[in-house]
Amino acid sequence: MWFAKLLLRGLLPVGCFALLAWLSHGPAWAWAVAALGCTLLVCVHARQSAALAAWLDAPESREFPKAGGAWGEILRQLADKLADERRGREEVEARLLSFRGAMDAVPDGLVILDADHRIQWSNRAAGAHLGIRLPRDNGVIIEHLVRTPGFAEYLASPDAHNPFALQAPAARTRIYTIRVVPLGDANKLLVSLDVTDARRVESMRSTFVANVSHELRTPLTVVSGFLEYFTDDGALDAEQRRQFARRMSEQTARMLTLVDDLLTLSRLEAEDAPASEEAVDMAALLEQLRTEGESLSDGRHRLEVICQGPALRGNRKELHSAFGNLVSNAIRYTPAGGEIIIEWAVRDGAGVFSVRDSGVGEIGRHLPRLTERFYRVDRGRSRDTGGTGLGLAIVKHILLRHQASLSIASEVGTGSTFNAVFPDWRLPPWK
Amino acid sequence: MSNHLSKQFDLELEHIRTRILQMGGLVESQLQTAIDAFSSGDIEAMQQVVERDREVDANEVGIDEDCTLLIARRQPTARDLRLVMAVSRIVTDLERIGDKAAKIANKSRKLHAVACQRIPRLSEIRHCARLAIEMLQSALDSLARMDIDTARQAIGADKAIDAAFNAILRQLITYMIEEPRTISEALDIIWVVKAIERVGDHASNIAENVIYIVSGEDVRHTGAARMRADEA
Numbered sequence: 001m002w003f004a005k006l007l008l009r010g011l012l013p014v015g016c017f018a019l020l021a022w023l024s025h026g027p028a029w030a031w032a033v034a035a036l037g038c039t040l041l042v043c044v045h046a047r048q049s050a051a052l053a054a055w056l057d058a059p060e061s062r063e064f065p066k067a068g069g070a071w072g073e074i075l076r077q078l079a080d081k082l083a084d085e086r087r088g089r090e091e092v093e094a095r096l097l098s099f100r101g102a103m104d105a106v107p108d109g110l111v112i113l114d115a116d117h118r119i120q121w122s123n124r125a126a127g128a129h130l131g132i133r134l135p136r137d138n139g140v141i142i143e144h145l146v147r148t149p150g151f152a153e154y155l156a157s158p159d160a161h162n163p164f165a166l167q168a169p170a171a172r173t174r175i176y177t178i179r180v181v182p183l184g185d186a187n188k189l190l191v192s193l194d195v196t197d198a199r200r201v202e203s204m205r206s207t208f209v210a211n212v213s214h215e216l217r218t219p220l221t222v223v224s225g226f227l228e229y230f231t232d233d234g235a236l237d238a239e240q241r242r243q244f245a246r247r248m249s250e251q252t253a254r255m256l257t258l259v260d261d262l263l264t265l266s267r268l269e270a271e272d273a274p275a276s277e278e279a280v281d282m283a284a285l286l287e288q289l290r291t292e293g294e295s296l297s298d299g300r301h302r303l304e305v306i307c308q309g310p311a312l313r314g315n316r317k318e319l320h321s322a323f324g325n326l327v328s329n330a331i332r333y334t335p336a337g338g339e340i341i342i343e344w345a346v347r348d349g350a351g352v353f354s355v356r357d358s359g360v361g362e363i364g365r366h367l368p369r370l371t372e373r374f375y376r377v378d379r380g381r382s383r384d385t386g387g388t389g390l391g392l393a394i395v396k397h398i399l400l401r402h403q404a405s406l407s408i409a410s411e412v413g414t415g416s417t418f419n420a421v422f423p424d425w426r427l428p429p430w431k
Numbered sequence: 432m433s434n435h436l437s438k439q440f441d442l443e444l445e446h447i448r449t450r451i452l453q454m455g456g457l458v459e460s461q462l463q464t465a466i467d468a469f470s471s472g473d474i475e476a477m478q479q480v481v482e483r484d485r486e487v488d489a490n491e492v493g494i495d496e497d498c499t500l501l502i503a504r505r506q507p508t509a510r511d512l513r514l515v516m517a518v519s520r521i522v523t524d525l526e527r528i529g530d531k532a533a534k535i536a537n538k539s540r541k542l543h544a545v546a547c548q549r550i551p552r553l554s555e556i557r558h559c560a561r562l563a564i565e566m567l568q569s570a571l572d573s574l575a576r577m578d579i580d581t582a583r584q585a586i587g588a589d590k591a592i593d594a595a596f597n598a599i600l601r602q603l604i605t606y607m608i609e610e611p612r613t614i615s616e617a618l619d620i621i622w623v624v625k626a627i628e629r630v631g632d633h634a635s636n637i638a639e640n641v642i643y644i645v646s647g648e649d650v651r652h653t654g655a656a657r658m659r660a661d662e663a
Binding site: 116131136137140141143144145146147148149151152 | 445448449452453455456457459460571572574575576578
């Protein structure tokens with residue numbers, strides 16, 4: 001097709017001129033014209049080829065050759081094709097770039113290894129986890145960089161279910177688990193995962209379980225001790241029997257409160273929001289808190305209730321539990337003769353429930369840990385006062401569910417103030 | 432690294448490098464465990480360090496044998512020969528560091544066996560040990576990457592270890608002057624610190640050998656590497 005076109009376009013004019021020369025001057029002239037035409041044709045083609053070859057030698061610096069006729073058509077098509085290709089390449093490059101960006105954003109470290117365990121590619125997280133940086137480490141055997149004993153063996157026979165635990169080579173403060181999965185025929189993909197926080201939570205959970213067991217164990221030991229006496233029939237008279245039974249029921253009551261608190265906590269954790277919300281009459285609630293507080297205090301403290309705020313939108317049962325915990329804490333940790341002020345008021349548009357005591361106020365340095373479960377300011381004292389160590393944890397949870405915040409102010413000598421601050425939309429008028 | 436006509440030769444060279452770096456990893460973890468046990472008094476960990484020292488020794492013998500075999504079979508030249516020679520020297524340094532780790536573990540065991548401790552575990556010792564471990568790590572990293580700059584940095588870090596060593600020594604001398612009963616304990620601690628300081632020297636030897644492999648320049652005892660590390 002192209003051959004015919006080029007031949008025709010080149011030879012047709014030459015043939016025509018030669019024919020004209022034949023008709024006017026005879027055959028000798030016709031041959032001369034044809035020879036001249038062919039020479040010219042060869043020269044034109046040679047020039048075009050030379051221009052194209054020169055451009056191919058240095059495509060960046062030279063301009064793309066231009067021409068008319070058949071050569072023009074060829075060059076135009078070539079230029080179109082090149083532009084298409086460049087566009088396609090740019091698209092692929094842009095895609096690759098955005099893919100790299102996405103891979104670098106992945107929090108897990110990713111490393112691609114070839115059959116000899118040479119590093120082919122890695123993302124940014126891998127740099128932080130394993131100290132691999134591209135392009136410096138391109139082609140380095142990974143066992144040369146990650147030298148922790150056992151890693152090479154794991155890499156040789158990876159077990160997808162049993163990841164390899166690696167301590168950070170640099171500071172040894174972080175722990176990573178490493179998994180290796182086959183990629184393609186011979187390549188391997190190495191995935192590293194930062195499990196430092198997960199390990200920390202795990203250890204927190206296990207200390208929590210240990211704490212619960214310990215809290216339950218103490219009363220159980222007491223009860224079982226007394227029960228041993230009871231099995232020994234003649235050893236006890238009626239008065240002793242009564243006294244022991246009373247002590248035992250005290251201990252079982254303690255266990256019950258603890259289990260109740262644990263159940264409350266786990267229920268609070270399981271649900272995100274209170275089941276139902278209503279307008280809680282704060283005056284009535286505060287009055288109820290005073291009655292309960294007085295019975296707990298047994299006349300040892302002076303309780304004052306100030307209710308200046310409106311009703312509060314929330315779950316009455318939960319709010320009662322949270323406020324009750326704050327009040328009973330204040331009563332427990334304030335020496336006899338102290339004063340406790342329970343107040344509900346509106347400050348700066350926010351509803352503030354506060355419990356102020358005239359206690360020792362020495363909790364300042366414990367503040368950050370106070371709402372941790374089983375955290376005790378004074379180990380020896382607090383268990384005698386009957387607390388479970390879960391009160392403030394429950395308070396924190398309930399307040400979180402009501403979008404409220406707990407702030408604690410404490411000063412040695414003047415006592416502590418616990419403030420629960422509720423957002424304005426929980427106060428009337430409600431929409 | 433280099434390309435040889437025989438792929439097998441390349442593989443053998445890489446294998447030797449992998450083995451020496453793996454041994455380095457083992458020694459690193461030995462040292463770290465020993466130092467941790469020194470601070471925490473974990474007797475089991477100390478025991479483990481002492482037992483694993485045999486593994487380090489076995490590694491040394493194995494790698495040395497590999498080097499000898501490779502020289503005999505392949506007659507390496509130029510850079511390959513330098514690599515093999517340097518590896519057989521590095522292996523000795525690593526084995527010594529392993530010995531130091533075992534020594535630290537042994538001394539810690541003795542220190543913790545005594546009921547009362549008159550000298551507190553100085554935080555400077557931990558600091559000094561961390562410097563030594565980091566130095567060993569960067570020396571091994573420079574071997575893994577064949578990177579002269581890292582090697583020079585590692586050599587330069589030896590100065591900081593020496594300074595920390597002298598500071599600890601002065602502190603211990605104060606203890607000994609004030610209370611002669613602390614002398615035996617202080618002496619044991621000095622053994623530990625001296626071992627840490629020696630680790631720095633061995634790590635610096637390793638880094639010098641890396642420079643030798645890459646550039647063919649023998650910088651031992653010349654101070655050239657040290658000077659350039661200061662410039663850098």
